[in-house]
Amino acid sequence: MPLTNLCETAFTVLRQIEPVLVLEQLGSTLFDTALQMVVKDRSENATYPDAHLSREESQQKAMSDYYMIYNLINKLTPIFPAMLLARTGDRGWRRVPIVVPLSGYLMSRLALLLVVIFRLPLEVMFGAAVLFGLSGGFCAYWPGVMTLASLGSTAADRSKVMMRVELLYGAAGLVASLVSGHLFLLYSSSLGNGTALLSVSTLLHLLCLLHSIFLLQVKLEPKNEPEENCQLVPPDSINGPVAPFVINKVNVALLFAAAVLYLSAVGGAIEILGIFVLKEPLNWTATQVGYGNAAGCMIFITSYLGVMVFRRCVSDVMLILIGMISFASGIYFMSFVTSTYTFYxxxxxxxxxxxxxxxxxxxxxxxxxxxSCGTTLTFLQLALKFPGLAYLPAFTKIYQGTLNWFPGFVFTLASILTVLAMIPISIFGCRLPLRRQCDRIQEA
Incomplete structure (x- = not known):
């Protein structure tokens, strides 16, 4: 009997969104390390005679140019597919915004494996990025995951549930990052660097896709919570009939503005950070790259613990400001990093x-x-894509232009953008005087 109960519990857990999340992040983290090292290897012989650059500067320019184009494709192509998938999900097909992007993940990982094995041009990955984008990519996948997580929770616990998703995402990335550098060094001389690493990544994505198709269970309704309770209701409606849901467009706009500014700072800095650690004076190996990515994944865990501790005494708005201050200070310090220990x-x-x-x-x-939760979260994800048209080329060109005299200048710029992002979220916080009343209503 206990064995039967244990099997039932295990099967119930297996049908949740968490196993999909873990498998996808394990595979993606391995892929990211592999792509980073393959791009470095293929850029070693890059030359820019007209620019009179040194070998290292030429390599950095070639890598940054490649990532700029690759990331722009990843940000632009998912826009319409992601919107279509979000609308399909909100019509009851909640599994579709997860299954379709996962097929794109699998194809892109398989493409890089073929590039390594058959010595194909690295530009083949631009085509793989297009296929990945047309499947909806991360732009459709992540809102789909967050929608399932939010609809299975109460409004009072929603931030905690979403941070738990981020915790699992980060923990899986931490494990994969720690082993990725070592796996990259396992290869056959006839196949090339990263073959074993990419084979494992492709297999994990295949298992993830099969799981989402055949095992994933979808909850269509929020748990123990009527739809109307999700809003911040005015005091007049406490004892009276519930009014129709009215979306506060100013609040939504402020949240979008804060998210866009913050993501621009984070996205621009992290894009350059992956290239920055491969040059002197750091000049990291594949193993060190894996450990550095693991340090980034640790932030998922510490952020989750921070939410668990701080949410007992501060509001969600204050939580956001704490997170922004944390990033602004750390990325500013990164401007002056000259050794591995100062990086950490x-x-x-x-x-x-x-x-x-x-x-x-x-x-x-x-x-x-x-x-309309799924559509709104996807709109936010799309809104976070468009600034990439500006900040990806801007950060790349600024980095190339300051490479000789202050390569960390882009990190100072990211810190300034983060401070600007604090303004709209602070205004949003001033517009929520009814938060405690709402919380009392939901607890009643």
Whole structure:
């Protein structure tokens, strides 16, 4: 009998969104390390005679140019597919915004494996990025995951549930990062660097896709919570009939503005950080790259712990500000990093840097009815894509232009953008005097 109960419990857990999340992040983290090292290897012989650059500067320019194009494709192509998948999900097909992007993940990982094995041009990955984007990519996958998580929770626990998703995401990334550098070095001389690493990544994505198709269970309704309770109701409606849901467009706009500014700072800095650690004076190996990625994944765990501790005494708005201050200070310190240990010191200041975006998503989901939650979260994800048209080329060109005299200048710029992102979220906080009343209503 206990064995039967244990099997039933295990099967119930297996049908949740968490196994999909873990498998996908394990595979993606391995892929990211592999791509980073393959791009470095293929850029070693890059030359720019007209620019009179040194070999290292030429390599850095080639890598940054490649990532700029690759990331722009990843940000632009998912826009319409992701919107279509979100609308399909809100019509009751909640599994579709997860299954379709996962097929794109699998194809892109398989493409890089073929590039390594058959010595194909690295530009093949641009085509793989297009296929990945047309499947909806992360832009459709992540809102789909967050929608399932939010609809299975109460409004009071929603930020905690979303941060738990981020915790699992980060823990899986931490494990994969620690082993990725070692796996990259396992290869056959006839196949090339990264073959074993990419084979494992592709297998994990295949298992993830099969799980989402055949095992994933979807909850269509929020748990023990009517749709109307998701809003911040005015005091007149406490004892009277519930009014139709009215979306506060100013609050939504402020949340979008804060998310866009913060993501621009984070996205621009992290894009350059992956290239920055491969040059002198750091000049990391594949193993060190894996450990550095693991340090980034640790931030998911510390951010989750921060939410668990701080949410007892501060509001969600204050949580966001704490996270933004954490990132701003850490990334500013990164501007002056010249050794591996100072890199980790800078990263340690980013302990709570992952708090803002999931908390903003949580607040945003409370501003709209549950029936449009998936579409709204996807709109936010799309809104976070468009600034990439500006900040990816801007950060890349600024980094290339300051490479000789101050390569960390882009990190100072990211710190300034983060401070600007604190303005709209602070205004949003001043517009929520009824929060405690709402919380009392939901607890009644």
């Amino acid at each position: 010191l800078a990263r340690s200041l980013n302990l709570f840097a992952l708090i803002p975006l999931p908390t903003i998503r949580s607040l945003l989901s409370l501003q709209v009815p549950a029936s």
